[in-house]
Amino acid sequence: EVQLLESGGGLVQPGGSLRLSCTASGFSFDSYAMSWVRQAPGKGLEWVSSLSRSADYSYYVDSVRGRFTVSRDNSKNTLYLQMNSLRVEDTALYYCAKDRRGSYPGLVDYWGQGTLVTVSS
Amino acid sequence: NFMLTQPHSVSESPGKTVTISCTRSSGSIANNYVQWYQQRPGSAPTTMIYEDNQRPSGVPDRFSGSVDSSSNSASLTISGLKTEDEADYYCQSYDYSNLWVFGGGTHLTVL
Numbered sequence: 619e620v621q622l623l624e625s626g627g628g629l630v631q632p633g634g635s636l637r638l639s640c641t642a643s644g645f646s647f648d649s650y651a652m653s654w655v656r657q658a659p660g661k662g663l664e665w666v667s668s669l670s671r672s673a674d675y676s677y678y679v680d681s682v683r684g685r686f687t688v689s690r691d692n693s694k695n696t697l698y699l700q701m702n703s704l705r706v707e708d709t710a711l712y713y714c715a716k717d718r719r720g721s722y723p724g725l726v727d728y729w730g731q732g733t734l735v736t737v738s739s
Numbered sequence: 740n741f742m743l744t745q746p747h748s749v750s751e752s753p754g755k756t757v758t759i760s761c762t763r764s765s766g767s768i769a770n771n772y773v774q775w776y777q778q779r780p781g782s783a784p785t786t787m788i789y790e791d792n793q794r795p796s797g798v799p800d801r802f803s804g805s806v807d808s809s810s811n812s813a814s815l816t817i818s819g820l821k822t823e824d825e826a827d828y829y830c831q832s833y834d835y836s837n838l839w840v841f842g843g844g845t846h847l848t849v850l
Contacts, residue, residue, distance in 0.1 A: 653839075655784075663776070663784065663829050665839035677837050713783060724833035725774055727795060729783045 620644040622714045622730030629736045634704050638733055640697040640714030648672075648692035651723035654699050656710035657732075666712070667699065671720040682708075704737045711735075741765045743830050743842035750848035755820050759845045761830030762812040771832045773813040775804055778844075779826045787828075788815060817847075825849045 626638040640652070653668040667688040668677045676688050687700040697714055714730040717723040742764040751757040761773065775788040786795050788804035791813065801818045813832075817824055830842040 655841075662827075662844040663778075663831075663841045665831075665841060668837065668839070675837075679838070718789065722837055724831075724837060724839060725772065725789050726776070726784075726831075727786050727789065729776075729785065731783050 620716065620728045622716060622728060624712065624714050624730045624733035627712065627733030627735045629738065630704055631739050632704060632706055632737055634737070635700070635702045636704065636735060638699040638701065638712055638714075638735070640699075640730060642695045642697070642714075642716065645716070647690075647695040649720055651717040651719055651721060652690060652697045653715045653717060653723055653726065654688065654697075655713045655715055655726075655729075656708075656735075657713070658707075658710040661710075664710070668717070668723040669697065670723065675721065677723070701735070704735075706737050709735060709737045740834055740838060741832075741840060743832060743840050745828075745830060745842040745845045747843070748846040748848065750850060751820055753820050753822060753849055756816060756818040757820060757847065759815045759817075759828055759830075759847070760810075760812050761814070761842050762810065763832070766834070767808060768806050768811045768813055768832075769808050771834065773804065773806060774831045775802075775813075775815045776829045776831065777826045778829065784829065820849050822849050 654666040669688045685703045711732040715726040716728040718725040772790045776784040778784040792804040
């Protein structure tokens with residue numbers, strides 16, 4: 619059974635940093651691209667970032683490029699999202715998502731339950 | 740980049756059929772696969788359709804997806820509606836730079 623468990627969310631002040639983690643199990647983690655998708659309170663889904671299976675290609679939405687960094691440790695079956703220079707508008711539930719493909723991510727087949735990030739003073 | 744536009748809400752009675760549209764603003768809808776996700780209140784999304792019209796294992800065949808190049812839109816059709824189908828539905832696609840786009844979501848009410 620595929621499981622994705624996010625952690626690392628919390629309350630942080632504007633300008634602060636957080637690192638999210640997504641620990642995967644139930645599949646060959648190093649064979650699939652992975653992504654982060656967020657959902658602000660009461661709003662729709664917004665793609666944040668994706669990373670190919672070998673971490674050789676990364677992709678970001680314009681609003682986070684230069685502030686967020688996606689990475690993975692295939693030996694630990696874990697995906698990360700380092701978030702710096704956080705803004706109030708980054709407040710959201712952050713979902714980890716497994717892709718059907720190893721490269722060129724764009725087809726989610728499994729989702730985690732999410733970790734909440736709140737940016738507030 | 741392009742946008743995906745969905746109706747804000749739809750409603751239909753149990754046992755009926757409903758179709759949710761997803762219109763691409765620029766570029767052909769056929770250029771990149773469209774996916775559909777269901778999100779029930781308080782829950783994470785789940786994948787209902789991938790690659791325009793493919794159903795993951797475990798998704799009932801009451802759910803189907805299609806693409807229409809003439810209207811540049813994708814559609815999710817749910818037949819034999821059940822109260823458990825009441826949820827938010829999101830379409831999603833991507834461009835040639837692998838940048839993703841989600842539609843704004845459609846709330847389905849089954850009453």
